[in-house]
Amino acid sequence: xIIGGIQKTSTIDFPGVLSCVLFCRGCDLNCFYCHNRELIYxxxxxxxxxxxxxxxxxxxxxxxxxxxxxxxxTLQKGLKEFIAELKKLGYKVKLDTNGQHPDTIKELCEDSNxxxxxxxxxxxxxxxxxxxxEDGFMNTAETVEILTESEMPFEVRTxxxxxxxxxxxxxxxxxxxxxxxxxxxYFRMPQxxxxxxxxxxxxxxxxxxxxxxxxxxxxxxxxxxVCE
Numbered sequence: 001x002i003i004g005g006i007q008k009t010s011t012i013d014f015p016g017v018l019s020c021v022l023f024c025r026g027c028d029l030n031c032f033y034c035h036n037r038e039l040i041y042x043x044x045x046x047x048x049x050x051x052x053x054x055x056x057x058x059x060x061x062x063x064x065x066x067x068x069x070x071x072x073x074t075l076q077k078g079l080k081e082f083i084a085e086l087k088k089l090g091y092k093v094k095l096d097t098n099g100q101h102p103d104t105i106k107e108l109c110e111d112s113n114x115x116x117x118x119x120x121x122x123x124x125x126x127x128x129x130x131x132x133x134e135d136g137f138m139n140t141a142e143t144v145e146i147l148t149e150s151e152m153p154f155e156v157r158t159x160x161x162x163x164x165x166x167x168x169x170x171x172x173x174x175x176x177x178x179x180x181x182x183x184x185x186y187f188r189m190p191q192x193x194x195x196x197x198x199x200x201x202x203x204x205x206x207x208x209x210x211x212x213x214x215x216x217x218x219x220x221x222x223x224x225x226v227c228e
Contacts, residue, residue: 001076002026003047004039006055010067014094014116015155019065022052027072029098029132031122032197033161035190039071056089065092065115074101083113094118099140109150117154118183119143123164124171131161137175144176155181162187162203166214169206173221184211184227 007013007021026042027034034040056066066086073079074097086093094116097105108114121144122128125137147154156179158172173182187205211218211227218225 001049001052001078001082002042003049003052004044004071006047006052008055008059009063013067013069013096014065014092017065017092017094018063019067019092019094020055020059020063021067021069023069024071024073024076026075027070027098028075028100029072029122029134029136031132031161032194032200033131033159033187033190034193035188036071037190037192037194042075053085056086056091060089060091063091065094067094067096069096070098072098072100074104079104080108080111080113083108084111087113092116096120097143098122098136099143100134100136102139102142102146105143106146106150109146109152114152117147117152118157119147119154120157120159121172121176122158123161124168124175127168141176144179148177153180155179155183157183157185159185160187160206160211162201162205164206166206166210166218169214170218170221173218173225178224179222180224182222182225184225186228 002025003022004025005023010019010021013021023039025039025046027040083093092115095114096118099119121140123131128137129135
C-alpha cells in the first residue's frame with residue numbers, strides 16, 4: 001500500500017462512523033476538477049507502512065472506522081490483505097473508488113470485509129473522456145451492478161463540476177437504475193490544478209439554489225438523492 005497522507009479524524013466521510021481517512025497514491029483517471037491532484041501519480045511523498053500501522057494501533061478504541069480513499073485504492077497491491085488487517089484491529093472499513101476495477105470490487109465483496117463503499121459516477125457515458133480523460137463509464141456501471149447484486153451497503157457520488165447543467169445532471173442520474181443513495185457534492189475550487197484547466201474550472205457550477213429549484217424533477221429520476 002502506498003499511502004500519501006492521513007486525515008486523522010473525520011465525522012463526514014463514513015456515514016455514522018467516527019473515522020480516519022487514508023489517501024492512497026495513484027489514480028487511473030485524471031479529472032480536470034480533481035481535489036487530490038498531488039495523489040494522481042503513484043510516485044511522490046508517502047508514509048511508511050510502519051508509521052501507518054502504529055497510528056492505527058494507537059487509535060483503536062478512539063476511532064470506529066477507516067476510510068480508504070485516494071487516488072484510487074483498487075490500484076494498490078495488497079489492498080485485500082490490508083483491509084483484512086484493519087478488520088482484525090476492530091475497525092469498520094469504507095472504500096472510496098472511481099469504479100474502474102469491477103473485478104477487484106467483486107473480489108472484495110466476496111471477502112465480506114468491507115462495510116461500506118462509495119462509487120464516483122463522474123459524468124455521462126459520452127462526457128467521461130472530456131471530464132476524466134478516460135472512457136470509464138461502463139466500468140463504473142459494472143461496479144455498481146456488482147455492488148447491487150452483492151447487497152453491499154454503498155452509495156453513488158457525483159461532483160457538480162463546472163459546466164455541468166441541470167439537464168446534464170439529469171442525464172447522469174438517469175444513466176443508472178435507482179440507487180440506494182446518490183450523493184451530490186457541490187464543486188469547490190481545488191488548490192492545485194493544471195494551468196490549462198483554469199478557464200474551465202471557472203465556468204459556472206451548479207449552486208445549492210440551482211439544485212433545490214430542480215430537486216422535485218431530479219427526485220423523480222433518483223428518489224434517494226441527497227445534496228451536500
